Amino acid sequence: MSQMTTERSPSSNGAATDVIVELASVSKHFGGVHALEEVSVRVERGTVHALVGENGAGKSTLGNIISGVYAPDAGKMLVNGAEVRYRTPREAARDGIVPVAQEIKLVPQRSVIENVFLGVESSKAGFYDRRELRRRYEELCRQTGIAMPAGTAVGELGIGAQQQVELLRALAREPKLLILDEPTAALTRKEVESLFQIVNRLRDEGTTIIYVSHFLDEILEISDNITVLRDGRLVRHSKAAEETPASLIEGMVGRELGLAFPARKPVEASAPVVLSARGLASQKIKDLDVEIRAGEILGVAGLMGAGRTSLARLLFGVTPLKSGTIELDGRELKLRSPRDAIKNGIALVPESRKEQGLVMPRSVRENLALVHGAEAAHGGFIDAGAEKEKVAGLMDRLDVRGRAGDAVWKLSGGNQQKVALAKWLWTSTRLLIVDEPARGIDIGAKQAMYRLIATLADEGSAVLMISSDIEELTGLSDRVIVLRQGALSGEFDSANFEEQAIVAASFGESPTYSKE
Amino acid sequence: MSTNTTEAGRVESQAVSRGVSLVPLLREYGIVFGGILLAIALTIASPQFLTGTNLSNLLDQWSPAAIMAAALTLVLIGGGFDLSAGSVFALAGVVAAKLAGDGAAVAILAGVLCGMLVGAINGMLVTVGRINTFIATLSTGFIVGGLALAITNGLLISVENPTFLKLGQETFLGLTWGVYLMVVVLVLSGLLLHRTVLGRRIFAVGGNPEAAKLSGVPVEAVRFFSFTLMGTVAGLAGVLQTSRVAFGEASAGGLNLLFNVFAIVIVGGTSMSGGEGAMWRTAVGIAILAMIGNAFVLLNLSAVYQQVFFGVIILAAVAIDAWGRVRT
Numbered sequence: 001m002s003q004m005t006t007e008r009s010p011s012s013n014g015a016a017t018d019v020i021v022e023l024a025s026v027s028k029h030f031g032g033v034h035a036l037e038e039v040s041v042r043v044e045r046g047t048v049h050a051l052v053g054e055n056g057a058g059k060s061t062l063g064n065i066i067s068g069v070y071a072p073d074a075g076k077m078l079v080n081g082a083e084v085r086y087r088t089p090r091e092a093a094r095d096g097i098v099p100v101a102q103e104i105k106l107v108p109q110r111s112v113i114e115n116v117f118l119g120v121e122s123s124k125a126g127f128y129d130r131r132e133l134r135r136r137y138e139e140l141c142r143q144t145g146i147a148m149p150a151g152t153a154v155g156e157l158g159i160g161a162q163q164q165v166e167l168l169r170a171l172a173r174e175p176k177l178l179i180l181d182e183p184t185a186a187l188t189r190k191e192v193e194s195l196f197q198i199v200n201r202l203r204d205e206g207t208t209i210i211y212v213s214h215f216l217d218e219i220l221e222i223s224d225n226i227t228v229l230r231d232g233r234l235v236r237h238s239k240a241a242e243e244t245p246a247s248l249i250e251g252m253v254g255r256e257l258g259l260a261f262p263a264r265k266p267v268e269a270s271a272p273v274v275l276s277a278r279g280l281a282s283q284k285i286k287d288l289d290v291e292i293r294a295g296e297i298l299g300v301a302g303l304m305g306a307g308r309t310s311l312a313r314l315l316f317g318v319t320p321l322k323s324g325t326i327e328l329d330g331r332e333l334k335l336r337s338p339r340d341a342i343k344n345g346i347a348l349v350p351e352s353r354k355e356q357g358l359v360m361p362r363s364v365r366e367n368l369a370l371v372h373g374a375e376a377a378h379g380g381f382i383d384a385g386a387e388k389e390k391v392a393g394l395m396d397r398l399d400v401r402g403r404a405g406d407a408v409w410k411l412s413g414g415n416q417q418k419v420a421l422a423k424w425l426w427t428s429t430r431l432l433i434v435d436e437p438a439r440g441i442d443i444g445a446k447q448a449m450y451r452l453i454a455t456l457a458d459e460g461s462a463v464l465m466i467s468s469d470i471e472e473l474t475g476l477s478d479r480v481i482v483l484r485q486g487a488l489s490g491e492f493d494s495a496n497f498e499e500q501a502i503v504a505a506s507f508g509e510s511p512t513y514s515k516e
Numbered sequence: 517m518s519t520n521t522t523e524a525g526r527v528e529s530q531a532v533s534r535g536v537s538l539v540p541l542l543r544e545y546g547i548v549f550g551g552i553l554l555a556i557a558l559t560i561a562s563p564q565f566l567t568g569t570n571l572s573n574l575l576d577q578w579s580p581a582a583i584m585a586a587a588l589t590l591v592l593i594g595g596g597f598d599l600s601a602g603s604v605f606a607l608a609g610v611v612a613a614k615l616a617g618d619g620a621a622v623a624i625l626a627g628v629l630c631g632m633l634v635g636a637i638n639g640m641l642v643t644v645g646r647i648n649t650f651i652a653t654l655s656t657g658f659i660v661g662g663l664a665l666a667i668t669n670g671l672l673i674s675v676e677n678p679t680f681l682k683l684g685q686e687t688f689l690g691l692t693w694g695v696y697l698m699v700v701v702l703v704l705s706g707l708l709l710h711r712t713v714l715g716r717r718i719f720a721v722g723g724n725p726e727a728a729k730l731s732g733v734p735v736e737a738v739r740f741f742s743f744t745l746m747g748t749v750a751g752l753a754g755v756l757q758t759s760r761v762a763f764g765e766a767s768a769g770g771l772n773l774l775f776n777v778f779a780i781v782i783v784g785g786t787s788m789s790g791g792e793g794a795m796w797r798t799a800v801g802i803a804i805l806a807m808i809g810n811a812f813v814l815l816n817l818s819a820v821y822q823q824v825f826f827g828v829i830i831l832a833a834v835a836i837d838a839w840g841r842v843r844t
Contacts, residue, residue, distance in 0.1 A: 359723035
């Protein structure tokens with residue numbers, strides 16, 4: 001991919017380095033989870049500085065601290081050598097720090113030019129100064145080489161063009177430091193190249209760029225300096241010229257301390273196939289086969305947006321199949337809703353317990369009884385005694401700390417996650433799908449989740465476990481498949497689990513690459 | 517995890533709950549204390565308040581609104597909203613008045629079925645049609661109100677069928693049948709909401725529709741049910757009103773009634789954002805609004821300010837609720 005020649009500005013060769021932003025031992029926690037722990041970074045003026053790491057390594061959190069979205073819990077931040085404490089993104093913007101968000105945040109009904117200058121309009125006595133705005137717009141277009149009709153409604157543009165509008169919007173704020181978070185995820189190769197030309201031009205004019213991306217080739221191509229993060233900690237700083245995709249992957253993969261995985265029974269060769277999905281296709285999945293045997297945990301690796309959650313939603317009847325078949329215990333299923341899936345013994349612990357898994361204002365008891373509670377009822381009336389007993393049993397089994405009558409939001413994240421899983425254990429399940437089962441919870445709760453998932457498999461359920469945590473995948477799964485852009489990009493047996501090869505496959509690197 | 521840490525965790529959580537004293541109790545039951553204080557104040561301020569005649573009149577007067585409030589509680593908890601209930605009330609009353617000559621049972625049934633039909637249409641618009649709840653019920657409210665007007669030509673339809681008038685006028689043990697009907701509707705709605713699987717599902721759909729759907733709850737069916745129930749009950753209340761006053765009119769109900777019904781539920785403490793609330797709260801809300809209205813009459817205050825006062829009470833109730841909701 002290096003056929004594109006980029007001229008590097010000589011600024012990074014200067015003797016005295018001019019630092020625009022410096023973070024010193026910055027930490028950030030969300031609940032009990034360390035998103036960043038004592039990370040120090042120096043960003044030199046006039047360079048492209050890349051942040052690299054797996055999902056959840058802390059890249060976006062770091063970007064959000066610099067742009068004033070989050071305040072750090074500990075540590076210092078210096079901008080142009082002076083300590084700052086931003087409370088809002090507006091304060092950061094005053095120092096010329098402007099983020100371009102991962103998701104597009106434009107007003108789709110309004111025109112390109114209105115979106116670009118939203119909040120920084122030129123005006124005369126409170127009236128919109130069309131002529132001046134037009135002049136500024138043409139100036140921006142000339143600077144960047146972007147040619148975009150000013151009057152078109154943003155909603156009518158394609159994703160690539162919208163991203164360019166987003167970029168123009170950031171540039172209209174005359175940034176000294178531009179933060180690009182996954183700017184290329186939705187772009188075609190051609191659009192990526194034009195983005196890179198703009199980035200290079202901006203750098204040559206003295207703008208500093210922080211570049212967050214999952215695409216290692218792109219990072220090596222565009223950046224001067226690289227910071228590698230893992231589990232919220234700094235791994236190393238280096239010059240892009242000194243890194244290769246393999247060396248970056250090696251840096252990103254590591255082991256979390258103090259985590260032990262339950263011992264697993266090997267899946268017997270004679271174990272019957274529980275789930276057999278053939279030729280699955282939807283908007284985000286391309287012709288995928290998935291097979292899971294009784295007692296088997298199948299791990300699903302991949303980057304965000306690789307189609308892992310889409311796979312879960314297909315198998316759970318949330319989104320309809322475009323083509324393909326799903327068989328459970330040899331019977332073909334026609335799933336029109338989650339209700340159908342549940343009737344057939346499929347369970348899903350979704351990615352976000354707060355938004356999808358639990359009814360936060362309701363009690364632990366009501367949440368646990370939501371799926372199968374009707375079974376503890378007579379003629380539609382709840383049998384309070386039977387329900388109480390069942391709920392107590394489930395809470396005990398997962399060691400849920402809290403009272404059955406408490407609203408779920410009062411519980412800690414780990415206990416909430418236990419409830420989100422426990423509600424499926426009211427009856428036995430054939431296929432358990434867990435999406436990021438241990439994200440954002442403490443180690444104790446993680447281990448409780450792992451133990452239970454392993455027990456369910458040992459009892460004969462098939463388990464599909466989606467995770468961004470490579471250790472979790474290799475520690476718990478019997479087999480791991482890797483998805484990339486909706487298709488299979490690697491498959492590994494527990495006998496030959498190679499963490500770096502799995503990560504490499506999810507980044508689209510050749511899975512055959514070997515470690516020295 | 518050893519049993520030790522488990523024990524520690526349990527003990528700790530209990531200690532925490534014991535440590536916090538009056539605040540959560542006030543937050544949960546503050547509205548009850550408020551109601552009791554109001555009752556005491558009224559008893560002291562006016563010797564007429566705590567008399568059988570006054571209280572039975574008060575209950576009778578508020579029974580139609582209270583019946584509707586019971587259903588609206590279900591709708592709001594389920595994350596819904598209904599602006600058409602006032603017009604449904606009027607239409608059902610008018611239809612019952614028109615048909616009263618054909619027999620009491622026919623009139624009552626027709627009124628209630630009318631309400632059920634409009635409720636079901638609301639339910640279809642919101643679920644199958646995916647129309648915004650506010651807009652759907654605003655539109656049906658206009659349509660239904662207009663139909664009531666068309667049926668009456670803007671005139672009163674007086675009712676003479678004595679059997680039909682018994683419902684709202686005959687008393688049993690000092691109370692009108694309307695009051696008993698109110699109690700029955702409140703109790704049945706309460707049982708439905710708090711004791712049945714369907715009730716649980718209404719809470720879940722209002723609290724987090726996505727989680728409810730992923731838990732196999734037929735979200736659209738639950739929504740449809742709550743709108744249909746609202747329509748049916750509003751129809752019943754309209755029929756009762758016609759029987760109480762012995763005539764049907766298209767302007768019965770109207771905005772004032774609708775506002776009162778919403779006020780009852782909100783003052784009681786049921787959340788407008790869904791997923792939280794209780795039927796006993798609505799019962800308390802009825803008592804409070806009825807007492808405030810009564811106070812203006814008994815104390816000879818200008819009725820002009822009654823609405824101002826209702827507004828203040830609603831704001832106060834919601835403010836207290838918001839204050840209690842500040843979650844860490």
